[in-house]
Amino acid sequence: MDNWDEVRTAFQVARLGTVSGAAEVLGVHHATVIRHIDALEGKLGVKLFQRHARGYTATEAGNDLLLVAQTTDDQFAQLAGRLKGRGASVTGELVVTSLATFSPMLAPVLAGFREEHPELTVRYLTGDRLFRLEYGEAHVAIRAGAAPDQPDNVVQPFVRQGLALYAADFYKERHGLPKDESEYKDHYFVGHDQETRAPFNMWLREHVPMENIVYRTADNRSNEDGVVAGAGIGFLPVKVAERYGNLTMVGSPRPEWSAPLWLVTHVDLHRTAKVQSFLAYLKEAAKSWEV
Amino acid sequence: MDNWDEVRTAFQVARLGTVSGAAEVLGVHHATVIRHIDALEGKLGVKLFQRHARGYTATEAGNDLLLVAQTTDDQFAQLAGRLKGRGASVTGELVVTSLATFSPMLAPVLAGFREEHPELTVRYLTGDRLFRLEYGEAHVAIRAGAAPDQPDNVVQPFVRQGLALYAADFYKERHGLPKDESEYKDHYFVGHDQETRAPFNMWLREHVPMENIVYRTADNRSNEDGVVAGAGIGFLPVKVAERYGNLTMVGSPRPEWSAPLWLVTHVDLHRTAKVQSFLAYLKEAAKSWEV
DNA sequence: CGTCTCATGTGAAGATTTGCACATGAGGTT
DNA sequence: AACCTCATGTGCAAATCTTCACATGAGACG
Numbered sequence: 001m002d003n004w005d006e007v008r009t010a011f012q013v014a015r016l017g018t019v020s021g022a023a024e025v026l027g028v029h030h031a032t033v034i035r036h037i038d039a040l041e042g043k044l045g046v047k048l049f050q051r052h053a054r055g056y057t058a059t060e061a062g063n064d065l066l067l068v069a070q071t072t073d074d075q076f077a078q079l080a081g082r083l084k085g086r087g088a089s090v091t092g093e094l095v096v097t098s099l100a101t102f103s104p105m106l107a108p109v110l111a112g113f114r115e116e117h118p119e120l121t122v123r124y125l126t127g128d129r130l131f132r133l134e135y136g137e138a139h140v141a142i143r144a145g146a147a148p149d150q151p152d153n154v155v156q157p158f159v160r161q162g163l164a165l166y167a168a169d170f171y172k173e174r175h176g177l178p179k180d181e182s183e184y185k186d187h188y189f190v191g192h193d194q195e196t197r198a199p200f201n202m203w204l205r206e207h208v209p210m211e212n213i214v215y216r217t218a219d220n221r222s223n224e225d226g227v228v229a230g231a232g233i234g235f236l237p238v239k240v241a242e243r244y245g246n247l248t249m250v251g252s253p254r255p256e257w258s259a260p261l262w263l264v265t266h267v268d269l270h271r272t273a274k275v276q277s278f279l280a281y282l283k284e285a286a287k288s289w290e291v
Numbered sequence: 292m293d294n295w296d297e298v299r300t301a302f303q304v305a306r307l308g309t310v311s312g313a314a315e316v317l318g319v320h321h322a323t324v325i326r327h328i329d330a331l332e333g334k335l336g337v338k339l340f341q342r343h344a345r346g347y348t349a350t351e352a353g354n355d356l357l358l359v360a361q362t363t364d365d366q367f368a369q370l371a372g373r374l375k376g377r378g379a380s381v382t383g384e385l386v387v388t389s390l391a392t393f394s395p396m397l398a399p400v401l402a403g404f405r406e407e408h409p410e411l412t413v414r415y416l417t418g419d420r421l422f423r424l425e426y427g428e429a430h431v432a433i434r435a436g437a438a439p440d441q442p443d444n445v446v447q448p449f450v451r452q453g454l455a456l457y458a459a460d461f462y463k464e465r466h467g468l469p470k471d472e473s474e475y476k477d478h479y480f481v482g483h484d485q486e487t488r489a490p491f492n493m494w495l496r497e498h499v500p501m502e503n504i505v506y507r508t509a510d511n512r513s514n515e516d517g518v519v520a521g522a523g524i525g526f527l528p529v530k531v532a533e534r535y536g537n538l539t540m541v542g543s544p545r546p547e548w549s550a551p552l553w554l555v556t557h558v559d560l561h562r563t564a565k566v567q568s569f570l571a572y573l574k575e576a577a578k579s580w581e582v
Numbered sequence: 583c584g585t586c587t588c589a590t591g592t593g594a595a596g597a598t599t600t601g602c603a604c605a606t607g608a609g610g611t612t
Numbered sequence: 613a614a615c616c617t618c619a620t621g622t623g624c625a626a627a628t629c630t631t632c633a634c635a636t637g638a639g640a641c642g
Contacts, residue, residue, distance in 0.1 A: 001367045001368060001370065001371035002317075002318075003296065004295035004296050004298065004299045004363075004367070005294065005295050005296045007295065007367065008295045026293075027293075044371065044374045044375055044378075045375055045378045045379075046374045046375065046377055046378040047559045047560065047563070048374075049559075050425065050426065050427035050557060050559055050560075051443075051559065052425040052426055052443070053425075054426070057426050057427035058427070059427060059559075059560070060377070060383045060384055061374050061377055061378075064370065064373060064374065064377075065370060065374070068366050068367070068369075068370045071366070072295075072363050072366065072367075075359050075362070075363065076292045076295070076298065076359065076363075077292060078359075079292065079355065079356060079359045080292035080335065082355060083335045083337045083339075083352050083355065083356070084335055084336055084337065086337055086351070086352055087335075087336045087337045088336075092351050093351055134341060134342075134343040134344075135341065135343055135345075135348050136341035136348040136349070136350060152342070152343070266341060268338040268340075268341055268342065268350075269338065269341075269350070272338070
């Protein structure tokens with residue numbers, strides 16, 4: 001049974017009882033229908049139809065095929081309906097991935113978007129490894145750093161995340177706050193353990209002696225926890241810091257600290273209503289994130 | 292969704308994850324697979340796969356199609372198995388048609404054949420109208436008279452049904468029996484109301500005065516009932532008469548009374564195991580029907 | 583870091599499928 | 613009884629589909 005179109009032809013013949021009728025429904029010449037039937041019967045070794053001058057009458061075998069193909073036809077019709085609708089509607093899954101740092105900012109956006117589209121299921125992936133759009137692991141990715149340059153990805157500039165140095169109340173009470181950069185050498189800092197390409201991190205290593213970076217973490221979230229706990233002064237996104245009541249901004253935010261963020265989608269999914277709709281919602285929500 | 296083969300192609304791609312793998316399974320060139328997918332996606336307006344260098348990954352839509360097509364594939368495989376087996380096995384229906392007269396003789400044959408093939412359902416059709424093999428109304432027909440000459444029918448000579456004149460006990464007690472043809476004019480007969488081409492009927496009209504045919508019927512079964520009831524002397528198949536205890540043969544059977552019977556099958560069904568098997572069984576059983 | 587393998591993608595040639603024209607036959611109708 | 617309609621069936625030309633050949637790119641492996 002290695003030719004489903006012939007089955008479909010036989011189905012219409014069985015359903016309608018004539019080759020001509022099936023040909024019209026299928027939009028092909030009746031000679032084609034005859035050849036499909038002959039080929040199928042030849043491969044199966046069974047007569048599917050009785051041929052007579054008034055048309056084709058299904059044999060038992062033909063009726064058996066009719067029943068099976070009828071359900072197939074129904075199921076395909078349903079499937080086609082679902083799939084066609086899917087392109088234009090916001091349903092099913094929306095998979096978004098980003099660095100874990102952005103979770104506090106993204107969560108309300110994702111929740112709000114889902115609220116607007118009740119049939120949508122949101123999957124928000126954060127993890128150690130990079131989720132790859134080209135393998136279909138996510139619809140939308142939020143990336144930091146240099147503009148990604150994957151050929152099949154659609155990249156658009158997103159916000160620049162506003163960053164500033166913060167100190168917790170606990171730290172302030174014990175060490176005070178530096179008035180300017182010259183006093184950094186008398187303070188303790190929270191920073192990344194490894195050298196990263198993040199602008200704020202590079203700035204920190206240039207302007208603060210290594211020995212003053214006394215609390216070093218492997219990821220942004222732990223870094224945040226360190227600052228909040230008063231282990232030292234450290235960089236936090238402004239929007240993140242605002243969520244805490246016990247943090248004081250040290251100095252003011254500077255553009256050169258903030259890394260550009262990028263919205264990345266796979267080209268195959270970029271034009272779908274679901275992705276477009278989410279991108280519009282996300283950009284609107286992100287207007288307040290700027291420095 | 293007017294091209295089931297493209298669905299089948301997409302199914303294999305979704306299942307295997309690569310175009311090349313699907314092409315190998317399907318026995319076509321990988322370019323064909325790519326074009327099927329492109330065509331299907333174009334018609335549906337939905338991306339079914341994420342294309343990347345390591346293969347094709349199914350999107351949500353592709354996975355949806357995978358599920359539907361998987362069941363279709365299973366059902367078609369089952370269907371093919373059933374249909375291929377059907378040509379070689381004696382199962383399903385066997386539809387036999389004949390004149391109602393032959394019912395008493397055929398019934399035991401049909402019953403015996405069905406006993407040998409437990410998966411068989413027998414439909415025995417007798418009726419006023421002729422059931423037409425070319426419309427698939429029956430697999431095997433038993434016909435009387437001149438050899439049928441339908442182009443698509445396979446006709447083979449069957450037995451000549453042994454016929455003889457019979458009188459019931461009731462008649463014999465009241466009128467005695469004729470010693471030879473010369474005494475027919477002093478007896479009463481049961482015969483057909485209309486002139487038919489049946490040899491025994493024509494013989495009756497030639498050798499018996501019309502006024503002596505006092506019980507005239509429209510069909511063979513009523514004719515039989517008349518003879519059994521003692522309405523007069525009449526023709527009965529020998530095999531039928533033997534089933535009654537109260538009938539006496541008048542004279543002896545003559546070959547010229549008997550009409551040839553024909554076994555007719557439609558050419559499309561003639562070579563199937565079911566029909567061939569039944570024909571063999573029927574011929575074996577009919578050996579005792581001859582004059 | 584270059585090479586090797588294996589995947590997708592595309593233009594042109596070739597093969598199969600399709601469509602067309604016409605023949606044939608069965609019923610129904612006037 | 614002749615005709616009209618509607619069905620299947622077949623040879624041949626045309627169109628579509630498939631294959632072939634080759635290009636390109638991403639990982640894997642020394």
